[in-house]
Amino acid sequence: MPELPEVECIKNDLENLVTRKRIEKVKLLNTGLLRGITSNEFCRRVCGKDIEKIERRGKYLLFFLSGDYLLEIHLRMTGHFLYYQNPVKPDKYSRAVFFFNDGSQLHFQDARRFGTFRIWNKKELQKIKPYLLGPEPLNDEFNFAAFQQILHRKPNSGVKSFLLDQGNIAGMGNIYTDESLFRAGIHPARKIKSLSQEEEKKLFQAIKETLGEGVTFGGTSIVNFRDLSGSKGAFQEMLKVYRREKKPCPHCGEKIARLKVAGRSTYYCPSCQPL
DNA sequence: CTCCGTGCCTGTGAGC
DNA sequence: TGCTCACAGGCACGGA
Numbered sequence: 001m002p003e004l005p006e007v008e009c010i011k012n013d014l015e016n017l018v019t020r021k022r023i024e025k026v027k028l029l030n031t032g033l034l035r036g037i038t039s040n041e042f043c044r045r046v047c048g049k050d051i052e053k054i055e056r057r058g059k060y061l062l063f064f065l066s067g068d069y070l071l072e073i074h075l076r077m078t079g080h081f082l083y084y085q086n087p088v089k090p091d092k093y094s095r096a097v098f099f100f101n102d103g104s105q106l107h108f109q110d111a112r113r114f115g116t117f118r119i120w121n122k123k124e125l126q127k128i129k130p131y132l133l134g135p136e137p138l139n140d141e142f143n144f145a146a147f148q149q150i151l152h153r154k155p156n157s158g159v160k161s162f163l164l165d166q167g168n169i170a171g172m173g174n175i176y177t178d179e180s181l182f183r184a185g186i187h188p189a190r191k192i193k194s195l196s197q198e199e200e201k202k203l204f205q206a207i208k209e210t211l212g213e214g215v216t217f218g219g220t221s222i223v224n225f226r227d228l229s230g231s232k233g234a235f236q237e238m239l240k241v242y243r244r245e246k247k248p249c250p251h252c253g254e255k256i257a258r259l260k261v262a263g264r265s266t267y268y269c270p271s272c273q274p275l
Numbered sequence: 276c277t278c279c280g281t282g283c284c285t286g287t288g289a290g291c
Numbered sequence: 292t293g294c295t296c297a298c299a300g301g302c303a304c305g306g307a
Binding site: 032076077078110111112113114154156157158161224262263 | 276277278279280283284285286
């Protein structure tokens with residue numbers, strides 16, 4: 001379940017490995033991943049183009065190609081890339097293979113087939129979903145004042161639902177919301193309007209720190225996340241509450257509890273994060 | 276406005 | 292040991 005830190009690590013790997021390469025050919029092994037385009041048209045717009053630039057917005061990856069188009073990729077739950085210097089046969093989870101001019105390959109693998117590819121014209125950048133999300137939480141422009149302004153737009157929202165909504169802040173999923181709320185000492189079901197100024201500040205710092213550490217540690221590998229060489233991240237070792245039900249809270253020793261919030265399994269410490 | 280359920284998928288692992 | 296089945300959750304969509 002790649003969230004901002006995992007996608008950021010993937011973006012950094014991709015930048016090093018495939019920018020400035022020419023896509024000679026694409027083999028689609030599962031056309032269901034294409035949104036709003038046929039496989040023939042997809043290949044026409046991608047084949048023969050250079051990858052000029054790769055960006056991340058929230059959990060989206062954007063491949064800017066030479067010519068008119070860019071490729072938007074969302075990994076969803078189990079999508080990941082594997083890079084090979086020399087040709088390798090696709091396996092049963094390979095959904096797409098990019099063949100580059102230097103003989104290297106990029107395989108898009110996705111066991112659960114939730115991942116999506118979409119093509120956009122560069123002229124319509126202002127209309128594309130990844131640019132309509134909330135701010136990037138790790139950018140310097142995302143400061144406390146900006147955070148407060150966004151928070152106060154949704155006073156009646158539950159704080160966890162708020163953090164999961166990509167239109168508020170881009171890039172947080174279930175792992176990093178639970179970890180940020182724990183770090184801030186805030187119960188996931190609290191309403192935004194019930195937060196004190198001090199709690200808002202703590203939450204702001206917790207988001208920055210948790211996501212920043214996630215990137216530093218190379219992401220969280222619970223089930224599927226791997227970098228482009230197939231190696232795991234290390235942030236799963238740092239998790240304080242996520243998937244730690246009944247284990248002791250690292251602060252107070254109380255048992256970590258689990259409940260459903262915003263339709264997701266939510267982990268928290270009842271003593272450090274009172275309602 | 277805000278929340279909730281459903282569908283999309285299939286590997287994992289708890290429990291019998 | 293082997294089987295079943297709940298569970299995992301990002302996003303879009305429809306409805307309360």
